[in-house]
Amino acid sequence: MKKNLFLLKRIVLLFSLLTILAFTTACEDDPVAPQEEHLEAIGMVFYDSGIEVARIIRGVTSDTLKAPLGGLSEHYDIKFIDESENEFDPPSTETQTLAWEFEDVSIADIWQHEGEEGSFAFHLQGLLVGETNIEFFVMHNDHNDYRSGKIPVKVINEENTYGIPIGLELSNEITGDILIAINNSQVIGQLSIINGDTTDHFEVEFFDEFNNYFQPASPPHTLLVEVADESIVQIVGQEADEPWAFKVAGLKSGSTTITIKILHDGNVGVSFAPITVNVN
CATH class of the missing domain: 2.60.40.10 (Immunoglobulins)
Structure with missing residues (x-):
């Protein structure tokens, strides 16, 4: 009797697992169900008016982003690099946004135009002469799809520069x-x-x-x-x-x-x- 009961429990458990697996597979194969896209990139490229100013691939770069003291850098636009090292445009979905982290927030900051917060374009703002590093992230809801690795940032003293208009x-x-x-x-x-x-x-x-x-x-x-x-x-x-x-x-x-x-x-x-x- 106990042996039959044990076998019955095993059969019920096996049936439940097969049902869950079938349901999960069906959901994944359902062409109607919305599929979340994740950013597949190995690097970033930064452009100023169509001219490349810096790039980083697999966390390695020999370039430096620059900003004037008390002013704003040129307007930087971002493109990404795929596994074949081809460039592609940044995501356009509202759930994927640009984030960043400075090693020393007293030296530089990022400023984005009104209505462009979280987009893949920005100015660097020079706060203090010196050097630091910045790392970029592509945030997807509450996690990051991509992190760039550290990119050097240098703030220099230049004439005829200006900051955010107040x-x-x-x-x-x-x-x-x-x-x-x-x-x-x-x-x-x-x-x-x-x-x-x-x-x-x-x-x-x-x-x-x-x-x-x-x-x-x-x-x-x-x-x-x-x-x-x-x-x-x-x-x-x-x-x-x-x-x-x-x-x-x-x-x-x-x-x-x-x-x-x-x-x-x-x-x-x-x-x-x-x-x-x-x-x-």
Whole structure:
């Protein structure tokens, strides 16, 4: 009796295991079930405007990424390298994002444009003259699909460099008078326009946390001025030879706001606090 009971238990256990195995196999072979893609890469390549600046394969590199002190590096785009050492584009899924880790966070950091956080493009920001290492990861939900190995980063002191823009000054191009100043979320000044008139050219100049004043290279950067109510004012006078200047035309009496934005390759890089415009 005990022997028969033991055999019965063995048969039930075996049947259960076969059922689980069949179910698992069916799920894996199901073409309708969503399949998670993992990044299969052995290396990374970093490009600046289509020109290769560094690469790392199987954790080995002889290259160094550089950043200016108190400023931003050029815009780096990433491609990956497969087992055949062919390059391929980074993943485009929202579940796979770029992450990184510095050995010394006091020397350098990474900055990404607004709306590009976690994407496979970035600027290096130089915080302190010196050298450190950075390691990149491709995060897939709560784990990493890929790690690059350590890449040297060097911060050097260069002239005519600038950091992340935190504010701007809007001035009359003819008189040089500063009409509007924006520092982070604080806006000093308002614009007043006579109904039916068009202003002189307004020129925009930006500044970073170190009070370096600059106008970004155009292209790839361009100026966007958005109007909250286009029935009250219109932006005119934007010309290719003056990429950081514009005019405002008063269409009817009222009050609205304009918002100045820096675009990078057509995407919003930085957006500033709205400026009040009154048409009398």
